[in-house]
Amino acid sequence: MEQEKVDLVIRGGTVVSPSSSIKADVAISGQKISAVSSQGILPRAEHEIDAEGLYVLPGAIDSHVHFREPGYAYKEDWATGTAAAACGGTTSVFEMPNTNPPTGTLEALALKQECASRQAHVDYGIYGLLDENNIENLEALIENGVSGFKCFMGNTFGNLPAPSDGAILEGFEILSRHGYRCTVHAENPSIMARRQARMEAAGRTDTLAHLAARPEVCAVEAVGRAVAFAEWTGARLHIAHKSSKDALYILKDAKARGVDVTVETCPHYLLMSTDDTDRLGGQMRVNPPIREPGHAEALWEGLHDGTIDMIATDHAPHQPEEKDSKNIWECDCGFPGVETQMPIMLTQVNQGRLSLQQYVKWSAHAPAHAWGCYPNKGVIQAGSDADIAIVDMGSGSMIDREMLHSKSKMTVWHGFQTSASVEWTLVRGAVVVEKGVLVGKQGHGKPVQQNMPTPAPRNQDKSMEEIVKIRF
Ligand code: NCD
Ligand code: ZN
Secondary structure (H helix, E strand, C coil), X not given: CCCCXXXXXXXXXXXXXXXXXXXXXXXEECCEXXXXXXXCCCCCCCXXXXXXXXXXXXXXXXXXXXXXXXXXXXXXXXXXXXXXXXXXXXXXXXXXXXXXXXXXXXXXXXXXXXXXXXXXXXXXXXXXXXXXXXXXXXXXXXXXXXXXXXXXXXXXXXXXXXXXXXXXXXXXXXXXXXXXXXXXXXXXXXXXXXXXXXXXXXXXXXXXXXXXXXXXXXXXXXXXXXXXXXHHHCCEEEECCCCCCCCHHHHHHHHHHCCCEEEEECHXXXXXXXXXHHHHHHHHCCCCCCCCCCHXXXXXXXXXXXXXXXXXXXXXXXXXXXXXXXXXXXXXXXXXXXXXXXXXXXXXXXXXXXXXXXXXXXXXXXXXXXXXXXXXXXXXXXXCECCEEEEECCCCCECCHHHCCCCCCCCCCCCCECCCEEEEEEECXXXXXXXXXXXXXXXXXXXXXXXXXXXXCCCHHHCHHHHCCCCC
């Protein structure tokens, strides 16, 4: 076999996978990793990165970001959102459909694909919307390149109305035939709308009113409903931003029964609580809300016991004036997070709350599996895309919102002390961040290639498609 030309060698670092941390050199040829080898064996390449004392991780894969374009580019666009991702060691993102227009039609998808392909620094998947009125578009959206679907069962930024249960079930019937995963924002909309209206009428405008409108039972009910529809149809399910301990038992049971459900949580649910309310005020408003002390510990436990599969960020940028009202109902929900996730979570590694191997499992390995990207992504091995974050576990800094690449400086992490940093980021072999500085070019990012496992539809004889057939 002809020897492939090696373009770049990462030398002297410790390469981390979910099962091992080993000192090894990594050779890159074109867009791919061509060898992972014992140190000192690989010949010199034209380009070399000295990773002595550093850790070489698969780039993070973030299942949940909002890059706002088209429609709200003043909050974020694909260039700034993916620059933030790259600087945070994230090499692939899955972007949500609550833009304007929402990504529920072929026209809207084409608009977003154009924004992304022109500007992206990192690889990306684009979510299609599953809503009340676009069930007939789902297959065409798949054919035209969406990576999965998002169903807003509970209201949030963009105010997309929650589809009826009938529409969700019918949508799942269709997705199950294709093996595509549907992410759900699992909160019950009617409970939340009623409670918010009553509190507004009663004059409650304080920060905690938002939490009071969205009690844990909203998630318990919606997670249970989504699992029921997924189990019945065989559709693959992903639970976005798990924030409370209460619905975890449902997910644990569902997984034990073999339901293909994956679950994410986010750094703010793992590390914050209502104890931060006085400090952060309306900035902290996010859906689902950050809850009372006690939930975070259960979420950590969920990660450790496998009920929660991965860490995502729900990167949700807004402008300062959209977040600073004294009236909580006037503050937009969400805050940016894609650039700070890795340093924050690696700081937790340094504090002993997880191992570096677990971090790699939850930030890269598990999402790569969930979205059908493994082993192309999510692992450092010969043949995989060279999507790599090289990190220094011994040099932190105080997070400063002015230094972030997102258009939104409204981060709840401003002032948070980290003890680790992202030094280099590579996306398919190209250096996009060098010694902490963005050097990549817009337009380098490409749609992620997916190969979802074989579809496993169930109860198709009772599906909408089947029952509307004329029978004599
Ligand atoms: C997100 C946004 O701003 O788009 N906001 C949020 O509070 N999380 C939407 C969402 O994920 O719910
Ligand atoms: Zn979100």
